[in-house]
Amino acid sequence: xxxxxxxxxxxxxxxxxxxxxxxxxxxxxxxxxxxxxxxxxxxxxxxxxxxxxxxxxxxxxxxxxxxxxxxxxxxxxxxxxxxxxxxxxxxxxxxxxxxxxxxxxxxxxxxxxxxxxxxxxxxxxxxxxxxxxxxxxxxxxxxxxxxxxxxxxxx
Numbered sequence: 001x002x003x004x005x006x007x008x009x010x011x012x013x014x015x016x017x018x019x020x021x022x023x024x025x026x027x028x029x030x031x032x033x034x035x036x037x038x039x040x041x042x043x044x045x046x047x048x049x050x051x052x053x054x055x056x057x058x059x060x061x062x063x064x065x066x067x068x069x070x071x072x073x074x075x076x077x078x079x080x081x082x083x084x085x086x087x088x089x090x091x092x093x094x095x096x097x098x099x100x101x102x103x104x105x106x107x108x109x110x111x112x113x114x115x116x117x118x119x120x121x122x123x124x125x126x127x128x129x130x131x132x133x134x135x136x137x138x139x140x141x142x143x144x145x146x147x148x149x150x151x152x153x154x155x
Contacts, residue, residue, distance in 0.1 A: 007118035015122035
């Protein structure tokens with residue numbers, strides 16, 4: 001049995017949390033430089049509604065219309081923070097987008113590691129369905145894991 005020292009939470013991609021809550025702003029900016037939007041100003045656009053003249057709509061850059069028929073641009077913009085609570089990209093979505101953009105999970109992991117993200121953490125029991133508060137960790141580089149203790153069990 002090994003006891004390990006793994007990288008701190010602030011350098012891990014949290015699978016289930018919005019990345020704007022867990023990643024440093026400079027990391028978010030570098031991911032967005034690959035045309036993977038994360039921040040609300042890069043995810044949404046407010047523009048004249050083409051179907052209802054004289055009104056405004058809120059459009060997600062990849063998912064389409066999220067609301068239309070607003071009388072003013074400001075009224076439409078006020079909807080965006082509420083929408084963000086439902087659609088903000090999580091670590092899982094960003095990793096999937098990086099994998100698609102870069103061509104493989106290995107390249108996505110290498111890119112994140114180059115930005116200072118040392119791995120991914122996700123809830124234990126995700127595959128088995130077990131209810132637990134424990135977390136699992138995937139560390140991109142073995143050198144980032146330190147063995148702090150070893151215990152051998154006799155049979």
